[in-house]
Amino acid sequence: MADRLDPSHPASAASAREALLARTPGVIEPGHTFGSVTDRIASIVLTHRTPIGWFFGFAVAFMFLMILNLTIIKLLFTGIGIWGNNIPVGWAFDIINFVWWIGIGHAGTLISAILLLFRQQWRTSINRFAEAMTLFAVACAAMFPLLHTGRPWLAAYWLLPYPNTMQLWPQFRSPLIWDVFAVTTYFTVSLLFWFTGLIPDLATLRDAAQSKFARTVFGVLALGWRGSARHWQRYETIYLLLAGLSTPLVLSVHTVVSFDFAVSQLPGWHATIFPPYFVAGAIYSGFAMVMTLAIPMRAAFGLEGFITMRHIHNMTKIMLVTGMIVAYGYVNEAFFAWYSGNLYEEFMMSNRMTGPYAFFYWSLISINALMIQLFWFRGVRDNIPLLFVLSLMVNVGMWLERFIIIVTSLHRDFLPSSWDMYVPTRWDFGMFTGTIGLFLALFFLFVRLLPAISIFEMRTVVPEAKLRTEHH
Amino acid sequence: MSHGPNTTEALYGLMAEFDNPTDLVEAANRARLEGYTAMDAYSPYPIEELNDALGLRRGSLPLIVLLGGVLGGLGGYALEFWTQVIQWPMNIGGRPFHSWPHFIPVTFECTILGASLAAFVGMLALNRLPMPYHPVFNVEAFSRASRDRFFLCIEAVDPKFDRHATQSFLKGLRPVGASDVAP
Numbered sequence: 031m032a033d034r035l036d037p038s039h040p041a042s043a044a045s046a047r048e049a050l051l052a053r054t055p056g057v058i059e060p061g062h063t064f065g066s067v068t069d070r071i072a073s074i075v076l077t078h079r080t081p082i083g084w085f086f087g088f089a090v091a092f093m094f095l096m097i098l099n100l101t102i103i104k105l106l107f108t109g110i111g112i113w114g115n116n117i118p119v120g121w122a123f124d125i126i127n128f129v130w131w132i133g134i135g136h137a138g139t140l141i142s143a144i145l146l147l148f149r150q151q152w153r154t155s156i157n158r159f160a161e162a163m164t165l166f167a168v169a170c171a172a173m174f175p176l177l178h179t180g181r182p183w184l185a186a187y188w189l190l191p192y193p194n195t196m197q198l199w200p201q202f203r204s205p206l207i208w209d210v211f212a213v214t215t216y217f218t219v220s221l222l223f224w225f226t227g228l229i230p231d232l233a234t235l236r237d238a239a240q241s242k243f244a245r246t247v248f249g250v251l252a253l254g255w256r257g258s259a260r261h262w263q264r265y266e267t268i269y270l271l272l273a274g275l276s277t278p279l280v281l282s283v284h285t286v287v288s289f290d291f292a293v294s295q296l297p298g299w300h301a302t303i304f305p306p307y308f309v310a311g312a313i314y315s316g317f318a319m320v321m322t323l324a325i326p327m328r329a330a331f332g333l334e335g336f337i338t339m340r341h342i343h344n345m346t347k348i349m350l351v352t353g354m355i356v357a358y359g360y361v362n363e364a365f366f367a368w369y370s371g372n373l374y375e376e377f378m379m380s381n382r383m384t385g386p387y388a389f390f391y392w393s394l395i396s397i398n399a400l401m402i403q404l405f406w407f408r409g410v411r412d413n414i415p416l417l418f419v420l421s422l423m424v425n426v427g428m429w430l431e432r433f434i435i436i437v438t439s440l441h442r443d444f445l446p447s448s449w450d451m452y453v454p455t456r457w458d459f460g461m462f463t464g465t466i467g468l469f470l471a472l473f474f475l476f477v478r479l480l481p482a483i484s485i486f487e488m489r490t491v492v493p494e495a496k497l498r499t500e501h502h
Numbered sequence: 503m504s505h506g507p508n509t510t511e512a513l514y515g516l517m518a519e520f521d522n523p524t525d526l527v528e529a530a531n532r533a534r535l536e537g538y539t540a541m542d543a544y545s546p547y548p549i550e551e552l553n554d555a556l557g558l559r560r561g562s563l564p565l566i567v568l569l570g571g572v573l574g575g576l577g578g579y580a581l582e583f584w585t586q587v588i589q590w591p592m593n594i595g596g597r598p599f600h601s602w603p604h605f606i607p608v609t610f611e612c613t614i615l616g617a618s619l620a621a622f623v624g625m626l627a628l629n630r631l632p633m634p635y636h637p638v639f640n641v642e643a644f645s646r647a648s649r650d651r652f653f654l655c656i657e658a659v660d661p662k663f664d665r666h667a668t669q670s671f672l673k674g675l676r677p678v679g680a681s682d683v684a685p
Contacts, residue, residue, distance in 0.1 A: 064546060064650035191581055199585035203594050208607040211578075215611040219618040226622060230648070234546070237645040253632035256639070257647050259530075259556055261629045262548040267563045268621040275571075275621070279614045286607055489547040489650075497551060498524040 055343070057152045058491050059335030067336075067488040071481050072238050074331050080478060083330055088474040094467020101460040102177065110180045112457040119440045119452035124178040126432040127462050129287055130315070131171035131469075132213065133308075133428065135220070136280055137316020138164030142223060143276035146269075152344055154491055155336040158484040159327070159477070160320050161224040166472040167319070168217045170465040175209070177461075205289035212286040219279055223272045226265070229255050230486040284312045291435065297378040298439030301366065307359030311428060314352035314398075317345050318424035325418045327477060336483055343411050349424065350405040356431070357399035374444060382438045386451060391434050397427030514637035514685040515541075515657035516668050517644075518677035523549050526652035529675040530555035533656060536671060540660035544638065544653040566624040567617050574616015578609045640684045655683060 058067075104112060115122035138160040145153035175189075176182045187194040189210045200207045232252035239245045255261070288308035291299035321342070328337040367379035382391050401423060404410045411417070442449045476482065489495060520526045523545065530543050534557050543552050552558075582605040586592070591599045626632070638644050638655060647653055654675075656668050672680055 068546075068649045191585060197590065199590050201592070201594070202582045202586050202608060203597065203601060203604040205607075208611075211608045211611040215615045218615060222618055222622045226625070230547075234648040237648045253626070254634055254636060255631065255648075256636055256644075257544045257546060258629075259543040259545065259549070259552040260558060261631075262545070263553050263558050264561060264563055264625050264628055266548050266550075267561070268567070268625040271564065271567050271621050272618060275614050275618050279611075282607070282610060282614075286611075289607070486547045495523065495547065497527060497549075498522075 055339040057154065057338060057340055058488065059338065062335065062488075062492050063494055064489050064492060067492060068234060068238070068485055070333075071336070071483050071485045071488065072235055074477070075235060075479060075481055076239055076244065081330060084474060084478060088471060091467050091470035091474055094463050095471045096467075097460050098464025098468055101457055101464050104457060105177060105180075105461075106182075110178060112455060114453050114455040114458050116450070118443045118448050118450055119437055121436055121440065122452055123454055123458040123462060124174045125290070126429070126436055127465065128171050128174040129308075129432045130429050131167045131174075131465065132216075132287055133284065133312035133315045134319045134425075135164040135167035135171070135216075135316065136284060136309070136312035137320050138162070138167075139216075139220060139223075139276050139280040140313050140316065141320070142227070143273040143280065146273045147277060151491060152340055154487045155333075155338075155483050156320065156324060156341055156345075157487070158224075158227060159323065159473075159482045160316075161220065161227065162473065162476045162480075162482075163316075163319060163323060164220050165217070165224060166469045166476075167316075168213065168220065169472070170469050172213060172217070173465060173468075174461075175213075205286065205293045208286045209290060212283045216279060216283045219272070219276055223276060226269060226272065227484055227487075228480065229253060230257065230265075231481045231484060233257065234485050235481065281309055284309045296439055296443070297367075297372070297374040298363075298382070298435065301363060303359055303362045303366075307356065307362070310352045310355035310359070311431060314349055314356055315425060315428035317349045317352070318421040318428070321345050321349075321417060321421035322425065323473065325414060325421070327482065331477070331482075333483065336488065339412065342414070342417065346405045346411045346417065349421075350402055353398055353402040353405075353424070357402075360395065360399060377442070378439060381442050382434060385438065385442070387434065387438050387441075390430050391438070394427055394430040394434055397423050398431065401427075512685060513658045513665070514640075514683040515655045515660075515663075516665075516672055517638070517641055517653055517655040517681050517683050518672040518675055519643055519679035519681070520652040520654070521650075521678045523652055525676070526654060527551045527555050529654045529672075529677070532675060533654065533671075537662050538656050538660050538668075540657040540663070542655055542657070544644070544647045544655070546648055546650060546652075561628060563621070563624050563628060567621045570620020570624070571613045571617030574619075575609050575613035577616065578612025579605055581612075582608055637683050637685050641681045643679055643681065651678075 062070075113123065115124070138157075141153050141160040142157040142164075146157075176185055179185045179188060186192050187196070187198055189200065189207070191200055200210070229252060232248050233255035236245055236248040236252045239248055285305040285308065288304035292301060292304040294300060324337055324341070324345075328334050364379055364383075367375040370376070382388070401420065404420065410420075437452050441452050518529060520529065526543055526545060527549065530541075530552055533541055534555060539557075541556065543549075543556060545552065583600065586601075586605075587599045594601075597604075638647075638653070641653075643651065644653060654672070654677075656663060656672065660668075662668075669680070
């Protein structure tokens with residue numbers, strides 16, 4: 031916008047910049063003070079009155095959580111044969127859902143770490159719950175590899191280098207063990223980052239809580255934080271360092287996840303585009319989930335002053351960019367299937383586009399390549415109910431992407447005699463919807479029990495925080 | 503709290519309360535120029551200018567984090583080398599036992615893990631947290647240090663600390679409140 035202005039007229043440039051600023055919504059509603067942001071956010075946690083909608087939402091989530099429990103019990107007593115995957119489709123819902131959940135987690139780290147390093151102030155009011163979303167999504171993701179072993183209590187020496195009496199060690203030349211290290215490191219570092227961010231806010235809740243019980247619990251968790259300048263200095267140092275460490279980490283996690291496929295020799299998986307394409311898809315789906323959670327949350331708790339249209343717009347734009355990278359990935363896959371001149375690669379692609387799963391392939395293209403073009407329009411970016419629906423669609427689209435990559439590459443392999451169809455069973459769906467229940471139940475508990483927006487970082491964006499500059 | 507003339511031993515320090523960050527930074531600057539060293543400022547969010555105002559030096563945390571990362575990375579690689587080359591060598595598709603490119607992802611993850619754990623534990627340890635009790639919490643107004651108030655505390659251990667002189671110095675900073683901090 032600014033480059034269109036005539037630089038010889040500084041007055042017109044300044045007024046045009048002002049006009050642009052006036053059109054851009056702020057990161058916080060005007061009129062807030064240190065006290066008002068503190069009270070507004072802390073009151074969601076400290077109030078005795080839980081909104082009725084919370085109970086309703088939690089009940090629904092809890093029901094699906096119980097379905098998850100039922101599925102796990104059935105799985106442990108019967109075995110993984112209750113799932114629909116069988117040779118040639120040896121991997122199906124377990125890895126589809128694993129990749130889907132891990133990908134969703136990535137937006138949380140992007141917001142909390144990468145946007146922090148780029149000094150994007152608008153991240154401040156969405157980083158806390160996006161980080162919580164990361165933790166819960168990774169927890170849901172981890173259930174699948176753990177349970178697909180069938181006997182998770184033995185997974186200790188299958189997955190981890192644990193000195194057991196059989197002297198068996200994991201095979202470090204396999205991407206699957208890289209995955210174990212990547213995901214456990216990711217969970218641990220995300221947890222540390224999240225908890226570090228919470229410490230000053232827990233101290234706020236400790237000091238604001240009325241009941242002795244709440245004061246004690248928050249007091250223990252706050253570790254005696256008192257806001258000392260010496261503490262803040264070290265705190266800021268490690269907060270930035272953790273952000274700097276999380277940035278390559280988050281890129282590595284989905285890269286390693288894509289290695290699970292790319293390192294194999296299977297047409298449809300063996301592609302060098304996979305790491306960047308997976309990382310972009312992860313951020314894309316993650317922002318869709320942040321949007322899916324943020325839109326109802328800001329309405330339910332009246333947080334429109336903190337999660338403003340600026341946040342909604344920016345998230346939409348990031349989804350547009352990453353979605354187009356993903357769409358480029360689809361084009362690239364199709365191009366190289368043709369350009370390789372390899373019979374199996376070509377067949378894999380034409381089977382994807384015209385085979386028995388073609389409906390899902392074209393649904394995925396319609397959502398991830400065509401539908402997201404709507405985000406170009408300001409009218410769409412301003413339409414909250416529509417954005418909610420679109421963000422749900424993106425979640426569906428990214429799930430379909432993993433389904434297509436995994437199932438269509440496997441179900442018609444090199445030997446036509448072993449071709450087969452994959453159909454998920456009700457236990458597959460039970461486990462999948464069950465993890466959605468787990469995710470939502472954890473999220474409902476989180477928004478009620480902990481500050482869903484970082485209070486101390488919100489204090490830094492209110493006007494009062496600016497030091498007066500006149501000298502005495 | 504009642505104070506006789508000889509209660510200096512029973513005092514952690516003297517505290518001034520401000521209602522905006524600018525006054526706190528200025529107060530800290532003045533106190534440093536006055537020659538006070540054993541003091542601390544408390545604020546509800548990090549204020550970069552306080553580091554200079556209090557004369558805080560950059561600590562050793564970055565070095566600790568670097569060390570944690572190096573140890574983590576070396577540890578990860580050593581684990582892979584020992585299990586795959588020495589303890590239980592296996593021929594996987596004719597690759598050398600020490601097929602180092604395969605060992606990079608785990609080494610990388612362990613580097614990040616080591617550095618992050620060092621950052622978190624290092625920050626808590628250098629800040630002496632968790633600390634269940636601290637004298638500043640004896641000041642009733644201090645509960646607003648986590649909300650919207652700013653505090654400067656000059657501690658009794660300061661060589662320049664004198665109950666009356668320090669008190670009048672703090673009063674001269676035009677705080678919105680001043681209190682004694684019981685130990």
